[in-house]
Amino acid sequence: MNTLIANGKVPLAKHYNEDRSVEWSVKDKLLLGLSLSEYIAQAFRNPLNWLFAVIFTVGGYVTITRFLFGLGYVTHSSYDYPWGLFLGFGLFVMVPLSASGFMLGTTVEVFGRDDFKPIERLALLNGLLGYLFAVVFLQVDLGQPWRLVYPMFVSLGPAAVLFLVAWHVATYLSVQVAELVPAFAEWMGMPKLKTFIKSMILGLTIAGIILSTLHQGALGALFTYAPGKVHPLWYSAPFQWFHFFCSSIFAGLSMLIVVSTICKKTMAWRCDKNFLTNLDRLTIGLAKGATLALITYLVIKIIAVAHDGDWGYLASGWGQWYMLEMVAGVILPMILFTISIRNNLPGLARFAALIAVLGIALNRLNTALITFNWKLYQEIPHWREVVICITIYSLFIVTYRFILYRLPILYSWKKDEDAAS
Amino acid sequence: MKTMNRRKFLKGSLLGGAAASVINKSKNADASASFGGYPDAMGVLVDLTRCVGCRSCEAACNKEQGLPAPAQSFDDLSVLDHERRTSEGAYTVVNRYEIPGQDHPLFRKIQCNHCNEPACLTSCFVNAYTKTPEGAVIYDPTVCVGCRTCMVACPFYIPAYSYSSVLNPVIKKCIFCYDTRLKFGRPPACVESCPREALTFGKRKDLIKTGNQRIKNHPDLYEDHIYGENEVGGTSWMYLSSAPFDQVGFDTDLGTQPILSYVKEFLTVVPMVLTIWPALFAGFHLLATRKDKQKKEEKSEI
Numbered sequence: 001m002n003t004l005i006a007n008g009k010v011p012l013a014k015h016y017n018e019d020r021s022v023e024w025s026v027k028d029k030l031l032l033g034l035s036l037s038e039y040i041a042q043a044f045r046n047p048l049n050w051l052f053a054v055i056f057t058v059g060g061y062v063t064i065t066r067f068l069f070g071l072g073y074v075t076h077s078s079y080d081y082p083w084g085l086f087l088g089f090g091l092f093v094m095v096p097l098s099a100s101g102f103m104l105g106t107t108v109e110v111f112g113r114d115d116f117k118p119i120e121r122l123a124l125l126n127g128l129l130g131y132l133f134a135v136v137f138l139q140v141d142l143g144q145p146w147r148l149v150y151p152m153f154v155s156l157g158p159a160a161v162l163f164l165v166a167w168h169v170a171t172y173l174s175v176q177v178a179e180l181v182p183a184f185a186e187w188m189g190m191p192k193l194k195t196f197i198k199s200m201i202l203g204l205t206i207a208g209i210i211l212s213t214l215h216q217g218a219l220g221a222l223f224t225y226a227p228g229k230v231h232p233l234w235y236s237a238p239f240q241w242f243h244f245f246c247s248s249i250f251a252g253l254s255m256l257i258v259v260s261t262i263c264k265k266t267m268a269w270r271c272d273k274n275f276l277t278n279l280d281r282l283t284i285g286l287a288k289g290a291t292l293a294l295i296t297y298l299v300i301k302i303i304a305v306a307h308d309g310d311w312g313y314l315a316s317g318w319g320q321w322y323m324l325e326m327v328a329g330v331i332l333p334m335i336l337f338t339i340s341i342r343n344n345l346p347g348l349a350r351f352a353a354l355i356a357v358l359g360i361a362l363n364r365l366n367t368a369l370i371t372f373n374w375k376l377y378q379e380i381p382h383w384r385e386v387v388i389c390i391t392i393y394s395l396f397i398v399t400y401r402f403i404l405y406r407l408p409i410l411y412s413w414k415k416d417e418d419a420a421s
Numbered sequence: 422m423k424t425m426n427r428r429k430f431l432k433g434s435l436l437g438g439a440a441a442s443v444i445n446k447s448k449n450a451d452a453s454a455s456f457g458g459y460p461d462a463m464g465v466l467v468d469l470t471r472c473v474g475c476r477s478c479e480a481a482c483n484k485e486q487g488l489p490a491p492a493q494s495f496d497d498l499s500v501l502d503h504e505r506r507t508s509e510g511a512y513t514v515v516n517r518y519e520i521p522g523q524d525h526p527l528f529r530k531i532q533c534n535h536c537n538e539p540a541c542l543t544s545c546f547v548n549a550y551t552k553t554p555e556g557a558v559i560y561d562p563t564v565c566v567g568c569r570t571c572m573v574a575c576p577f578y579i580p581a582y583s584y585s586s587v588l589n590p591v592i593k594k595c596i597f598c599y600d601t602r603l604k605f606g607r608p609p610a611c612v613e614s615c616p617r618e619a620l621t622f623g624k625r626k627d628l629i630k631t632g633n634q635r636i637k638n639h640p641d642l643y644e645d646h647i648y649g650e651n652e653v654g655g656t657s658w659m660y661l662s663s664a665p666f667d668q669v670g671f672d673t674d675l676g677t678q679p680i681l682s683y684v685k686e687f688l689t690v691v692p693m694v695l696t697i698w699p700a701l702f703a704g705f706h707l708l709a710t711r712k713d714k715q716k717k718e719e720k721s722e723i
Contacts, residue, residue: 067587068587069587070584070585070586070587070590071584071590072584072585075584077582077584077585079506079507079508079572079578079580079581079582080506080578082569082570082572082573082582083569083573106702109706110702110705110706110709111705111706111709112706112709112710112713113709142566142567142568143565143566143567143568143569143582143584143590143591144565144566144567144589144590144591145567147547147564147565147566147567148566150547150564150566151546151547151566154547154564155547155548155549155561155564156547156548157545157546157547157548157549159543159688160543160544160545160546160548160570161544161684161687161688162544162546162568162570163546164691165546166546202703202706206698206699206702206703206706209698209702210694210695210698210699213694213698214690214691214694214695217687217690218687220687221684221687221688222570222573223573224683224684224686224687225540225543225544225570225573225574225680225683225684226573226574226576227576227676227680227683228576228672228674228675229573229576237683237684237686238686240687241686241687241690375672
């Protein structure tokens with residue numbers, strides 16, 4: 001793409017061409033204003049696409065075998081570890097990293113911090129896609145994915161935590177779609193649709209906060225069903241939901257920093273000046289929020305250990321593993337964030353965000369897989385399970401990139417000035 | 422300008438309310454706080470001192486439930502060399518435990534314990550499980566989505582899953598022979614097949630008396646505890662043992678609270694968030710944007 005821009009191509013960002021003589025069609029918009037051959041040529045030039053091609057060929061085949069031969073073919077069919085990587089990674093790691101949508105929605109729409117606007121849509125998209133692919137992971141893991149709607153309409157078990165998760169994730173997905181409709185409406189040139197959504201954005205955002213608080217917490221509460229199975233240091237009946245909710249705050253913000261960094265590095269041509277010039281300032285702003293959440297999380301984690309009387313476990317091997325998670329995944333990013341804020345070092349904040357993201361992934365994997373059944377043996381996922389996870393995550397990245405290239409997420413649509421002139 | 426804003430705000434909060442009412446269904450989980458089990462629930466008392474590990478119960482279960490033939494026949498006692506668990510093909514299994522200081526091993530039959538307040542039931546989001554007044558925990562496989570939360574929730578590691586099935590994988594576990602026997606007041610197949618009377622079928626409350634009587638009569642033989650009388654809120658299947666329970670594979674750290682009581686802490690948070698958050702955050706919004714609004718009004722006055 002960079003070569004094409006050097007040759008004088010301008011990525012499409014409005015409804016009409018330069019002299020307003022031609023209205024771009026949907027096809028032009030999909031091809032970013034390039035001709036089909038130009039578009040294909042640039043896709044072939046990108047080495048990342050070749051990597052994806054390999055992943056989708058191999059991984060696509062393995063994923064199909066899961067549906068042809070059943071879960072028993074791609075997993076170890078463990079009765080003791082009913083949840084493997086699909087949920088351990090796909091659901092429990094993806095969802096907290098997607099909390100950015102409601103965080104930035106709240107910041108901009110509820111708290112009126114319009115200075116965060118340049119990054120709001122990226123946060124919303126990160127949320128929407130993260131949830132969408134968490135559901136894709138869930139669909140791979142469910143024994144009978146075609147019965148996904150059963151808890152909604154066929155046979156309701158309203159007292160179960162998972163019932164709440166199902167309803168909330170479904171509702172929240174639609175809320176997030178609605179929140180991103182304005183971007184789509186600009187791209188398609190449907191101003192009325194945008195106005196309609198804008199008129200209820202506050203309600204949508206508040207609904208998003210409620211749903212997020214509850215389902216982020218509910219994912220933690222799912223483990224309260226297994227008091228004897230999750231290691232006591234990762235388990236706390238009264239605090240589990242708050243641990244998961246609170247950590248989702250810095251997880252979402254850190255993920256947003258990571259994603260925005262990737263956007264800046266790899267698709268600067270698609271970002272407008274508003275995004276690029278503000279990004280350093282916004283990164284520090286996000287780092288401030290993440291640091292507040294990190295310190296809150298650290299304190300409540302210590303309180304949980306004290307409340308449940310788990311100090312004794314700290315001396316064990318599991319305790320050292322726990323302390324490593326806390327030091328490397330919580331305290332270290334917290335200190336780095338603090339240094340970066342005080343000295344205005346956005347680069348350091350980005351590094352800290354990456355560590356925080358990895359830290360939260362470790363925490364969720366610890367809870368769902370590694371310390372789960374700590375009294376039994378350790379389950380190592382089947383290689384096909386790993387391949388399917390990589391494949392779906394690649395699909396997630398490709399979808400993400402497809403939308404970022406097109407919809408006005410990183411740049412603003414130039415329609416308004418055009419209409420005025 | 423002002424009225425416009427208020428209308429926008431009202432619309433917004435209405436939508437939040439509508440969303441809240443949709444999800445409201447998820448919070449009525451507190452009715453069973455101190456449910457001690459159905460008064461006439463049946464149960465089985467397993468006496469480990471009588472079991473010789475002959476696996477007759479496994480064979481009877483296999484036949485009664487129409488399960489696939491096992492890889493090794495039920496006469497083959499070499500399977501006892503490794504600890505086994507319930508699976509999609511075996512709803513009950515017997516394990517052998519060597520007890521330090523005792524000259525003979527003990528055998529423990531495991532199957533679904535049919536809890537008074539089952540964790541599987543409370544964790545199921547399609548309400549597939551039912552605790553019947555007769556004491557059995559049964560389930561409806563036609564609604565099972567396959568999330569396997571019940572397997573995570575079960576403190577005894579009992580429910581298995583038919584992973585091998587492609588089109589209709591479901592949960593598999595002991596149902597106390599409910600359809601074929603318990604419903605008609607008859608004992609389950611395993612109990613009937615036991616040649617040593619290691620399994621006693623009866624009303625749960627009577628079995629507790631029987632168990633206590635045996636302990637009283639032979640205090641030197643039995644551990645002074647009926648496993649399952651109070652564990653995780655009490656179970657329909659209960660055990661007597663001559664060795665400490667942790668030496669014969671029982672989890673002695675489960676406590677007496679039903680699993681649901683650990684989840685309630687979160688369930689009580691749900692209605693609070695649903696009712697308090699809308700007002701709280703709408704309030705934050707009004708506070709946060711108050712100055713902007715004032716500025717705008719000042720400008721329009723000028």
